[in-house]
Amino acid sequence: MTDDTSSIPPWEQRFRAPRVSLPEWAEDAPSRSLFVSNATGTFELYTWDRDSDRRSQATRRPNGTTFGTLSPDGEWLWWFADTDGDEFGVWRRQPFDAAVEGAGADFVSGSDVDSASEPAVAGLEPSYPSGLAIGRDGTTVVGRSTDTDGSTIHVLRPGGELREIYRHQESAGVGDLSHDSDLLVIEHTEHGDAMHSALRVVTLDGETVAELDDTEGGTRELGLAVLGFVPVAGDSRLLVGHQRRNRWEPLVWDPRTGEVTELDIDLPGDVSAEWYPDGSALLIAHGHQARSDLWRFEPDTGSLLPVPTPKGTVSGAGARPDGSVEYVWSSAAEPPVVRSTEGGVVLDPPGPRAPASVPVEDAWVEGPGGTIHALVQRPEGEGPHPTIFEVHGGPTHHDSDSFASDPAAWVDHGFAVVRVNYRGSTGYGREWTDALKQRVGLIELEDVDAVRRWAVDSGLADPERLVLSGASWGGYLTLLGLGTQPEHWAVGLAVVPVADYVTAYHDEMEALKAMDRTLLGGSPEEVPERYRESSPITYVDAVRAPVYISAGLNDPRCPIRQVENYVDRLKERDHPHEVYRYDAGHGSLVVEERIKQVRMELSFALRHLPERSTR
Template structure:
């Protein structure tokens, strides 16, 4: 459709005539909301910002856009909701539950009469519903959740479905609007593990779920009252998958950290260990299916996946704990996970590795270069190797990502950027290291990773480098994903002497 790239864009919706797309995206200059006209093949930016524009919604009648915007330069957590007409974006109206609150994830009702969104107020998470025309609050309800994702309104706008995240699991909830009150129905009984998605067709809701030891193999169909009408089991796996257990461990400064431990076999069988570091960092290791983790477990490793400081699911304060401290206390939490694993029965104390992708890949590099005696081996995919060079090469979205976590640009925080960059400490690298990167990566650009590898080789470091020529931030093609995961797994098996 286009002859030139538009930047990294996501589709918010179609206009009712099917001729225009509303996009949320970013390019080298801006984060933006835009309209792409299929007739003229032109994109027009309606709203731009130097800060993230992550969550937005386009009303089904094709008239209104709502978007969460961080407005306060001194407080990146302070988000308000901007509302404007698609055909007249110059007249902005703002929704705010208060200064310092994070108003986020707007969702229009089918008739655009209501606008729901989440509000993080202090340490509480709230569901808020506004009149869509007057933009006045109708109802508000505090929900015992650390992350709240609004999924779908019912066709008559009487209720909406939510996914609630808490302590490493997602569950399905329903919120009924009853005048100025919101009545909540907890349907976490629908699944062991975590709910992934909920889709509606007006009469039924389809819910999919998985767990660490259960792939996303089927779905449940519910009527609009939440009663199960059918369960479809699509896939059966006959594999000795690792059974997860949730543990709490103490980090070096006494902080309590939740982690998932996964292994097969009994404690009499001595296995090497792997610390599995999630990306984000504003994400979490949850009780959801991870094929790469189970491949490691099936290959004879005991895996521990810590939810280090900065992870979601453990409250706002915990989620914000690595702001201005990237690669600091969060890395100490991952090292504490390795130390905890060493003390467990059935673990070879001398064969503990670390692996992860994206921010997890960064943590692999930072761990091996700043705590070189902790891990016997490391394997990182699409990592950050040099925060300063990453900033210089990044698009508008990821420049703000760096500013958000470091408290300023590299010229404002040069010492912190250098100290928390693995390239600064590469001379201390001891353990064998596997790195995989995509040459087209716009999030963790390829040149700093390549420079890290070449500098390591120049210093005589043992680094195995896997380059995916046609991939970006992770592998979009299944063949490339399988190739990367196999090479990573084979590297770990060789280096940790797994038969």
């Protein structure tokens, strides 16, 4: 990447600006860290020796690598090798310093990946990853899923043979391995509700030690999440996320004694947590109304103290052995930076910083299911503006006051950007998240439509120049909205979407099939009318707006065949549309490819939008 940005528009500079993730450090060797960066133009894994400040590229693959971890002793880097983004592959490993070719503060290119790494666990065929745990004694636990085997968990002890200790057709995965490598917690959905997990703690021989299940066999919509065993020798306590009071918050469970302690943390919104390295306190990540902050909580005393962070969003945080906290912070206006409570920037990538954008405003709109929270960014000038509704994916996710290059690009081009945390979004209570079941897609679009009406009535949005856009689940909602609300949208931009729900179900990875059965109440054969009602292809003949679709040829989540089915229907109607197919999976990790896609989306919208309304 070049440092000369004078001829590059700000929206492209934001994509090209080098970024780094929160460094993950080895538990027993905290001077050795791992992070993700796009410094070479593709998101790859980098190692960082903090003692020498040596930062080195560890992986180099055409479509990028972001899924990796360090062994507790810091000697090994493990990373998941799929094929061109299809998420189907095997774990590989390489020595921590295998990629180092020099020293200094700048990032150093690593050696060829194939010569530096080796298969991490012999005897395991390629699969979708479903968790990984590496013990201090060298024990390895690998979670896998395939369409034929369902979910399996395998254990490899030092000097021993690989053993399968768990198998079930429903979704399950590795939660965490205890400090002493004698207990393993498994997150599973054997009760058939893929949205709400139960927990089982087993020995490494697969013998059950204890169960914790808030779903009551799938009859109650309460889930649990593994937050981690306490990192202290001889201690079997496990930190668990629960939803017993209509939000996510932590409890402490000792599977050996059965004792459960719910923690009284007086904060609004969702509360997650992780242990400080000595086990004496919890680092609290608190999310409320699309923003987040950090706190230190001491279970023994009930002390709750703020960890100072600026207003915005903390997208990752960790407590260091010295008691300091490192975190990634950004806001809609300010690009991300890795900070420390000790002061200053922890890890600064080489090259120019991304240009700032405009801040978000909060909009609270009354909808059919309650008050809807939307985030709004306004361009310069008086409204009404051409307006893009960027619909988030998930669906169990939410938009936040954090930096994102896509909406900033639209603001630069004179668009207002509206992002809606519709029913199904996280961060507004369990009932809000679970509300979309069975009327999937239609519930979310009711909320989008309520915010659309507000945007028009308030003078923000030009009703003749509204763009509906989204990726993944957001792409699905885009196509569904174009067909069920055709009179409202002037242009539709659907990125890696679900377009034909039945075909998508049959072609997608097994874990997503389980999620669809949970959302819709069964398979397409069991509840065909629900799939028909929630599928964009059902309404394709009603679509009025020109449609742009981009899709990855290797996407296991929104497979290409179902996209082609939808496109064929558009062709039969001779409806205006463009399709871009690229050789990757569920999105691209290559910066120039992402810029190309956004450039095409902008061009399509600007070409097809009508002139400014005179009303």
